[in-house]
Amino acid sequence: MVRICAKSVLWLSVVTGIVFALGGCKPASRPGASNSSGDIPVGVYLSFTGSTATFGESTFKGIQLATEEINAQGGINGRKIALHKEDDRSDAQEARSAVTKLIQRDGVVAVLGEVASSRSLAAAPICQENKIPMISPSSTNPQVTQVGDYIFRVCFIDPFQGAVMAKFAAETLKVKRVAVLTDVKNDYSVGLAKYFKETFTKLGGQIVAEKSYSEGDPDFRAQLTAIKAANPEAIFVPGYYSEVGTIARQARELGIRVPFLGGDGWDSPKLVEGAGNALEGSYFSNHYSHESTDPAVQRFVAKFKQRFNGEVPDALAALGYDAANILFDAIRRAGSTDPTKIRDALAQTKDFPGVTGRITIDADRNAVKPAVILQIRGKEFKYVQTIQP
Amino acid sequence: MSRRQFWLWRLISVGAALAALLGANVLIISLRSTGWLDDYTYRVIMLCGINILLAVSLNLINGITGQFSIGHAGFQGVGAYTSAAFTVFVVSPWMRERGLQGTPTGDSALLIAGIIAGAVCASLAGLFVGIPSLRLRGDYLAIATLGFGEIIRVTILNIEQVGGARGFYGIPLLTTFFWLYLAVIVLLALSRNLLVSTQGLAFLAVRDDEIAAEAVGVYSTRIKVIAFVTGACFAGIAGALYAHFDGYLNPDNFRLDQSIIILTMVVLGGQGSITGSVLSAVLLTAVLEWLRFLPTITVGGRAFSPSELRMVFFSLMLILLMLWRQTGLLGRREFGWHVVRQYWRLLRT
Incomplete structure (x- = not known):
């Protein structure tokens, strides 16, 4: 009898485990996207764990800084930005799960991510299918934005x-x-x-x-x-x-x-x-040099250092910051949180003053922007010049 | 039981399984169309199915035959890439010429062609690896299979036609609930029937004591190769279904981590237990997703989101489970009608 009791306890716990696991996935009507008040949900999917964890961490700091700034100014049209972040374990399959969750459960109006082109390519078709704009901060492979008209990037291409x-x-x-x-x-x-x-x-x-x-x-x-x-x-x-x-x-x-x-x-x-x-x-x-004499860059570097204990922002952080700001700018110009209207506003981005240069989105949804040339001196990468497109 | 009775029961059980599958299929389709089941849940259900295929097929090698293989992701990769290449480069153009594409029949035929291609290639890979390396035992076999998995990944990485390191995209999305779970049912029936047959006893004998098995006339290498090829075949099918579910493949999907995850499912479920593998495949897939939903806790004015530590909780859960049950969730037992019957009797008394 004791044995059977132990068995039933085991079974009960296993069954509750499964019920819980599936129950966590209970369907919900898509919040946010259709609302016209409350916070604006924005999704972020990056690699916070796994082989390229540093990519995700760096990029997210940039996105976080941009979001905190805009929320401190009272948000966009009186509405604050709520970031929903998901980890993809540096894995393409997980990237797809993460983006599906962001769109279906959190009802995000736009998605920011990924760094690696392979994971951007994996997740982009889901954003395209659901008609949710996606901005990759730093995937440079030309194919990424060719997935469809909802996929953008703020970095230059190879x-x-x-x-x-x-x-x-x-x-x-x-x-x-x-x-x-x-x-x-x-x-x-x-x-x-x-x-x-x-x-x-x-x-x-x-x-x-x-x-x-x-x-x-x-x-x-x-x-x-x-x-x-x-x-x-x-x-x-x-x-x-x-x-x-x-x-x-x-x-x-x-x-x-x-x-x-x-x-x-x-x-x-x-x-x-x-x-x-x-x-x-x-x-x-x-993409960028933290030594650039551009005042916008210097302002960004100072703010970043203050927020993250003196850490100097790398190119990924700067691109994350720009990606978030371009999205916020598009939401403001769209005057709406309708994903399609945000997409249209994104496509019209022109001469946006980002920290990685003036950014214009072209007809192929790629960023037209300058690149910087760095020279290696000792252990440092010294800024040499900026080359315009 | 007479011969006739046996076949009657067999017919009834096959019919019942198919009826259950069709019923579930209709239910899923209607729930999806009414919006009760969103894409996310559907995705989790589908990934569960794919992981069940992988875990149960590895259980055939590791659990039932007792061979320690850690190259299962390699077979999955072979199946995924060959089936995707087959449908994209061979069958699709052929069907497009004849205007068969896009019709439900055409899609199903395309998927089946892809599955067969993936299964055949993965089985061949299993055979090629199995014949020389299955003379090895224990750790040595593990190293050989590990090497094989890496060879597959690096080979795919260097084939430009399937995208190399960039990944293979533009694979038609054909996998449906019905076909995936049909494969699951076939694999479950096959594994279960194997265990109750004379052939199956030979598999178990090889696991329990290879020398004794040889002494009573079991040709152990042959048994091991059969187990290896069958396991590889179903891993290939899982790969094919996965390729046509996600529409995107990357060589990184099939690195050692993936083999280890499949192995974890088998060990956690109880090596040798088919239902154990199913249970733990579902549990691991669903829990990993469920951990995304942990509520944010505010401690002393600072918001703390436990879902950021998702992988930590996940690993912790695995450690605790293994401490609690060294033999896995079900050990070598199976969950089936006999358990239900036992409980029914218990409830009545």
């Missing part, structure tokens, strides 16, 4: 970065002969290289060598020897920081003295750790 670096090399560095070393398996790297080559040759430059490598390769000496033989004035390596450091070190060992050029994939403190002083004086393009 092709633009390639063009920016070409412009910088031709016009500022005034080099004529450049070698390109691409990570062939990486969409990002291939995209940057393609547009770099196009723009650079259009500006009168010459690509003297084109070599490739694959992520995870330990040795690049064969490619570098060939590049050295072509005698370039600079080497464009649009890869991720993990390989760039090794490439630079091996190049210096082979006696290559020219500067390296790269994209935002270089943006990591680990870059200098891997390269030692091999990248000293090299340049890369990025």
Whole structure:
């Protein structure tokens, strides 16, 4: 009898567990979206845990700061912003669950997220299907906004970065002969290289060598020897920081003295750790520099430091801040919390003064905005100049 | 029981299962159309189904045959990618030429074609991995399967046609409640029937004592390969259904973490217990989502949202459950009519 009692207790607890679990998912009529008073629900889905947890944390701080500012000013048209945030564990499947929950249960009028293009691509079709505008702060893959007319982004796309670096090399560095070393398996790297080559040759430059490598390769000496033989004035390596450091070190060992050029994939403190002083004086393009002399940037950096214990905002935080502010601006201009009207207002965003530059949304719902060029000096990334689109 | 009686009962149970499935299908469709069941709950129900398939098929390998495999996500990945590639690149263009696309019959045919492709490829993968590596035992087998899972992921990462690291998108959304749970019922029936058959006894013998089993004439490698191929086949089906449910695949979905999650479901449910695997698959899927709904608590003027610590609670729950029941929720027992009957008798006395 005691055994049976223990058994029934077990079963009861298991059954209640399931009932609770499913009960938590009880249907509710979509709140918020149809209301015309009360807080405006805005969804945020980011990776707060998992392999890219730092991406989510950084971006959310920017979004949080923007929201606190607008709420301190009394909100939009008298209504405050209520953020609903969901974690996606750095996983595409979870990203879809998180966005479905935000739209169906929290009744959000718009969604902010994700950083990684793969997760933005996974969740975007759900926003599109439910006709809820989604703004990705920092997914640079061109395909993300091609999902549909409700998907926006506030960062530039990969092709633009390639063009920016070409412009910088031709016009500022005034080099004529450049070698390109691409990570062939990486969409990002291939995209940057393609547009770099196009723009650079259009500006009168010459690509003297084109070599490739694959992520995870330990040795690049064969490619570098060939590049050295072509005698370039600079080497464009649009890869991720993990390989760039090794490439630079091996190049210096082979006696290559020219500067390296790269994209935002270089943006990591680990870059200098891997390269030692091999990248000293090299340049890369990025979304923003906290050293920019723009007063808007300085104001943002000061506020951010004050709010988060002296922490210096990185590019992701700045993009999160801009994404949230562009959304709030669109809600204000729409004069309504109807998702379709917000979408229309977003599409008309023009010359928005963001901390990552003046942002205009083009017909493909991508941001047209400047990029900054940074130079590596010691362990610091120093601001060099801003390049307009 | 005479032969005729046996087949009569078999017919009745198959009919009852199908009737229950059709009933549930009609219920789900009508609830969704009236708005009682929103997309979110529906998504959780569907993910439960996919996880049941994965857990029960791994249970066939780990629980019933006693082989420690941690490469199940690899088979799921093979099934998902091959079926998606098959429907997107082969069947869809063929059907578009003939104007069959978009019709309910066309969609179902497309899905079935995809499922078959995924199941066949995953089974072949199971066979290729199984034959050389199943001569290994215990930890060595675990390492071999782990390696296999990684090989699959890295291979997919390097195939440009299916999107590589960016992911594979634009897969038609075909998976419906009916087809998913039909697969679940088929797998449950297969596992259950295996356990009560002579063949099944050989599986259990291999699990309990491989040397003794060999001594009485059980060809253990053959049994292990059969278990491996069947498990891989259903993981492939789960992958195919998942691909056509989410419409987006990423190689990261099939990394080691996913294999570990499936393994957790099997261990938590009780290794060897089919209903245990079902129970824990549903429990883990639903609880992870339910933890998103924990209410915000205000402590001393500071709002604290416990759902931010969702993964902490989840892990804590797993630890407590394993401390409370080392053998898993159901141990090696099954939940079935006999339990209901027992309770009924208990209630009457």
